[in-house]
Amino acid sequence: xxxxxxxxxxxxxxxxxxxxxxxxxxxxxxxxxxxxxxxxxxxxxxxxxxxxxxxxxxxxxxxxxxxxxxxxxxxxxxxxxxxxxxxxxxxxxxxxxxxxxxxxxxxxxxxxxxxxxxxxxxxxxxxxxxxxxxxxxxxxxxxxxxxxxxxxxxxxxxxxxxxxxx
Numbered sequence: 347x348x349x350x351x352x353x354x355x356x357x358x359x360x361x362x363x364x365x366x367x368x369x370x371x372x373x374x375x376x377x378x379x380x381x382x383x384x385x386x387x388x389x390x391x392x393x394x395x396x397x398x399x400x401x402x403x404x405x406x407x408x409x410x411x412x413x414x415x416x417x418x419x420x421x422x423x424x425x426x427x428x429x430x431x432x433x434x435x436x437x438x439x440x441x442x443x444x445x446x447x448x449x450x451x452x453x454x455x456x457x458x459x460x461x462x463x464x465x466x467x468x469x470x471x472x473x474x475x476x477x478x479x480x481x482x483x484x485x486x487x488x489x490x491x492x493x494x495x496x497x498x499x500x501x502x503x504x505x506x507x508x509x510x511x512x
Contacts, residue, residue, distance in 0.1 A: 350459035356415040367422035368392040380480035382501040409467040426456040439472045453486035474508040
């Protein structure tokens with residue numbers, strides 16, 4: 347399902363054909379430097395995330411992380427989109443991209459497109475939970491107009507909580 351489009355990107359719901367992309371995003375150690383949890387070691391783990399997290403969120407909430415497809419490469423290079431964070435009782439804008447796309451403005455381009463669709467899902471505010479030291483993600487959050495609200499803990503890690511009223 348199509349969500350949004352920019353000059354370089356298409357945001358859409360994840361589908362079964364995206365399992366390989368999900369596996370890559372969750373198995374490259376460099377990508378996971380500031381992500382809690384261990385890297386995936388087999389594609390069945392990506393299939394499980396697709397079915398029991400992403401598709402479940404779409405069914406139950408009407409939204410979830412969205413695939414970010416790079417038009418020039420015609421491939422999924424990351425994700426960007428909302429997910430409900432029970433521990434905060436808020437909706438987070440989360441994003442993750444393959445390393446070869448870092449530093450090219452992809453994060454802020456996809457983030458703006460994603461945030462522009464939040465109200466369609468009844469979301470009036472967004473947070474970003476960013477592990478301490480992740481200057482790249484903090485930069486994206488700031489470019490999106492998010493401000494640092496507080497320092498907290500999430501999944502046993504210290505995080506900076508960024509916030510934006512939409």
